[in-house]
Amino acid sequence: MLHGPAAKKEEDKAALRKSKLGLKLFLVYGLIYAGFVGVGVFRPELMGVRVVWGLNLAIFYGFGLIILAIVMGFLYHLACSRLEDNLNIRKEKK
Amino acid sequence: MIYDVSSLAVIIFIVFVALVLLLSFYFAGKTKTSSGYFAAGGTIHWGVNGIAFAGDYLSAASFLGIAGMIAFAGYDGFLYSIGFLAGWVVALFVVAEPMKRMGTFTFTDALDHKYNSRSIKFTAAVSTLVVSIFYLIPQMVGAGDLVVPILGLPHWAGVVIVGSVVIFIVATAGMTSTTYVQFLKGGLLIIFSVVLTFYILRKGLETDPNPEHHHYVSLGVTNNPFGEIILEDDSQYVIKEGISTGNDRFYLLENEGISNWFHLVENEEGMFLNEMLTIVTDAEGNILYNGAPRTERLFYQVGHVSRVISDGEEVESSGPSNPFNFLTRIEDSEIVRYIRTSFDFGDSSVVAWYPEITSGTDIMKPGLFYRLEGASLMEKLNFVSLMLALFLGTAALPHILIRYYTVPSPRDARKSTIVAIAAIGSFYILTLYMGLGAMVNGVLDMESSNMSAPLLARSFGLGIFAMISAVAFATVLGTVSGLIVASSGAIAHDLVDKFFKVKMEDRVKVRAGKIAAFVVGTLGIIIGILLRGMNVSFLVGLAFAVAASANLPAIIMILFWDKTTGRGVSASIVMGIVSSVLLILLSPSLFERYGLAREAALFPMDNPGIVSIPLSFLTLILVSLYTRKRVKQ
Numbered sequence: 160m161l162h163g164p165a166a167k168k169e170e171d172k173a174a175l176r177k178s179k180l181g182l183k184l185f186l187v188y189g190l191i192y193a194g195f196v197g198v199g200v201f202r203p204e205l206m207g208v209r210v211v212w213g214l215n216l217a218i219f220y221g222f223g224l225i226i227l228a229i230v231m232g233f234l235y236h237l238a239c240s241r242l243e244d245n246l247n248i249r250k251e252k253k
Numbered sequence: 254m255i256y257d258v259s260s261l262a263v264i265i266f267i268v269f270v271a272l273v274l275l276l277s278f279y280f281a282g283k284t285k286t287s288s289g290y291f292a293a294g295g296t297i298h299w300g301v302n303g304i305a306f307a308g309d310y311l312s313a314a315s316f317l318g319i320a321g322m323i324a325f326a327g328y329d330g331f332l333y334s335i336g337f338l339a340g341w342v343v344a345l346f347v348v349a350e351p352m353k354r355m356g357t358f359t360f361t362d363a364l365d366h367k368y369n370s371r372s373i374k375f376t377a378a379v380s381t382l383v384v385s386i387f388y389l390i391p392q393m394v395g396a397g398d399l400v401v402p403i404l405g406l407p408h409w410a411g412v413v414i415v416g417s418v419v420i421f422i423v424a425t426a427g428m429t430s431t432t433y434v435q436f437l438k439g440g441l442l443i444i445f446s447v448v449l450t451f452y453i454l455r456k457g458l459e460t461d462p463n464p465e466h467h468h469y470v471s472l473g474v475t476n477n478p479f480g481e482i483i484l485e486d487d488s489q490y491v492i493k494e495g496i497s498t499g500n501d502r503f504y505l506l507e508n509e510g511i512s513n514w515f516h517l518v519e520n521e522e523g524m525f526l527n528e529m530l531t532i533v534t535d536a537e538g539n540i541l542y543n544g545a546p547r548t549e550r551l552f553y554q555v556g557h558v559s560r561v562i563s564d565g566e567e568v569e570s571s572g573p574s575n576p577f578n579f580l581t582r583i584e585d586s587e588i589v590r591y592i593r594t595s596f597d598f599g600d601s602s603v604v605a606w607y608p609e610i611t612s613g614t615d616i617m618k619p620g621l622f623y624r625l626e627g628a629s630l631m632e633k634l635n636f637v638s639l640m641l642a643l644f645l646g647t648a649a650l651p652h653i654l655i656r657y658y659t660v661p662s663p664r665d666a667r668k669s670t671i672v673a674i675a676a677i678g679s680f681y682i683l684t685l686y687m688g689l690g691a692m693v694n695g696v697l698d699m700e701s702s703n704m705s706a707p708l709l710a711r712s713f714g715l716g717i718f719a720m721i722s723a724v725a726f727a728t729v730l731g732t733v734s735g736l737i738v739a740s741s742g743a744i745a746h747d748l749v750d751k752f753f754k755v756k757m758e759d760r761v762k763v764r765a766g767k768i769a770a771f772v773v774g775t776l777g778i779i780i781g782i783l784l785r786g787m788n789v790s791f792l793v794g795l796a797f798a799v800a801a802s803a804n805l806p807a808i809i810m811i812l813f814w815d816k817t818t819g820r821g822v823s824a825s826i827v828m829g830i831v832s833s834v835l836l837i838l839l840s841p842s843l844f845e846r847y848g849l850a851r852e853a854a855l856f857p858m859d860n861p862g863i864v865s866i867p868l869s870f871l872t873l874i875l876v877s878l879y880t881r882k883r884v885k886q
Contacts, residue, residue: 171663174354181346188342196640200633203625206618213581217328217618221335225678228342232671235346239667
């Protein structure tokens with residue numbers, strides 16, 4: 160009977176550090192996202208102010224949040240991969 | 254309104270369905286085990302999984318609903334794009350790898366991995382079902398909306414076709430066929446959204462967007478000495494009746510034997526009666542569209558730019574635009590939107606949409622749907638509640654979470670999540686262009702905001718319309734397949750196998766999954782037919798609120814709070830489901846649906862997240878502390 164996991168599980172020595180890094184990045188992004196919601200709630204008139212390339216704050220901030228998520232995701236992956244390579248290989252050598 | 258059926262669209266639609274069915278047949282022979290059925294054997298490549306994630310996530314709400322909401326309410330629709338995408342940050346940074354490490358097939362496996370608790374098994378499975386069914390409703394409603402113009406079939410037929418095809422996909426090869434259908438759909442959706450955006454930018458803004466565009470009639474009027482409204486010129490129109498509702502006055506005018514309602518507008522240039530779009534239902538149930546039967550096709554498509562300002566000058570046409578100046582040109586221009594109202598006249602009920610010139614500045618910032626400037630505290634809380642639910646909901650959607658089990662390793666889970674974020678983020682930026690494009694090109698069907706993107710495509714030609722329609726249909730198929738796989742896993746794996754401990758051979762378990770898929774699919778068909786006409790983005794927003802309330806507190810606390818207990822997890826899931834569903838049932842939008850006044854709603858907000866999410870967290874903390882104390886004693 161195949162009631163086990165769909166894929167093989169291996170111990171990941173970098174799990175804790177990746178988890179802490181993820182949490183920090185989540186908090187950074189969460190704050191920026193909260194800033195967007197905060198402007199909408201407390202200073203909604205600022206959303207119409209033109210900031211750059213003729214775009215208003217609402218569009219600039221909205222596009223910015225989407226692009227930032229992609230960039231932060233990519234950087235997070237690079238950092239996690241480096242942690243996995245370093246910690247897991249180092250432990251294996253020991 | 255009535256649509257002309259496009260034979261090209263029908264052919265592409267049939268080819269696509271045939272392709273999907275062939276794919277399912279092909280994988281059916283290879284799917285023998287429960288691992289293969291529920292998690293594609295954990296063998297999917299991360300790149301394929303990433304695009305399949307996008308195909309799973311970019312539902313009818315994303316494509317049809319958001320584009321429609323932007324087309325009808327400007328930037329407020331784009332808030333959904335921002336919130337939906339931001340939710341992936343939570344999924345990537347907090348949930349992706351732990352879920353992969355903790356689980357086997359389902360969301361329930363992950364929550365229960367260190368407790369082995371029957372109550373978690375039961376509540377998490379029920380939560381999966383509730384969230385999936387909440388999410389399933391808008392997909393089915395969207396499917397029905399789509400099939401009307403593509404195949405010329407009634408709404409219910411669309412729902413039945415989608416339901417049947419999806420049941421077939423899932424019941425043949427489970428997660429494997431579902432993955433490849435989603436991969437195909439995700440890729441096609443992004444490619445054709447880019448193509449549609451290219452058409453929109455190439456055309457730019459025009460005051461007369463297409464040859465078939467109906468110019469609404471505006472008649473100058475004045476008051477006679479008795480204070481009555483009279484027409485200024487020798488118009489062929491005759492004023493028959495007038496009615497006031499609130500601050501608005503409406504007049505019934507007759508012209509060439511057809512009577513229709515006009516809206517009285519006063520501005521610096523004088524007083525005018527502006528033609529409206531109306532649907533009048535009399536006491537016998539007869540329905541007239543703009544004063545005539547539906548078949549007369551007087552119920553026009555609307556939405557256009559009344560003043561095009563390009564580089565500071567007023568012009569008839571802006572010419573081709575780039576992605577930046579398309580947005581700034583809209584912000585500088587003025588757009589005619591149609592505002593919905595309703596009133597009773599004698600034995601008839603009238604639903605009407607009147608034209609209102611809106612500045613581009615107002616369209617390009619929040620406020621037309623979610624009022625923020627000068628808003629009450631409750632309106633502001635409603636906005637915060639929506640943004641909170643969207644941010645926290647993605648990482649708690651069971652049909653998304655199970656996709657972490659289809660790849661070989663946690664690193665692959667992470668890589669596929671990043672591919673998904675890039676694909677989904679790019680698509681969401683395009684939704685702004687597609688929505689605004691629909692708003693200004695005279696294509697809006699006021700009866701269905703969900704049709705905005707396909708109708709926009711039709712204004713550019715039958716070829717692109719046929720492709721966009723097929724892609725939109727694929728969008729529904731892909732997401733519904735994922736939802737039914739998740740529900741099927743919750744029933745066959747979590748409930749029957751793990752909770753009720755029914756001894757099953759692997760082969761029997763796969764069969765149980767297939768039967769569950771059939772039952773959930775049939776339920777989705779019935780609900781989809783009953784809830785016709787609701788905006789799919791709005792409905793998905795509610796599904797996010799239920800997911801964020803029921804599942805996210807449990808996921809977060811299991812990962813980051815050592816004192817979490819099994820009973821605490823179960824209690825928070827129950828509290829999350831009950832409070833969010835109850836508050837939705839008591840919300841203004843649902844009261845409107847019951848035929849009652851919005852103001853009579855017992856809960857003042859449309860989105861319950863701001864109350865139900867903290868309540869669920871609090872329940873988990875209190876019950877965990879209490880149960881730990883009892884164990885110690």
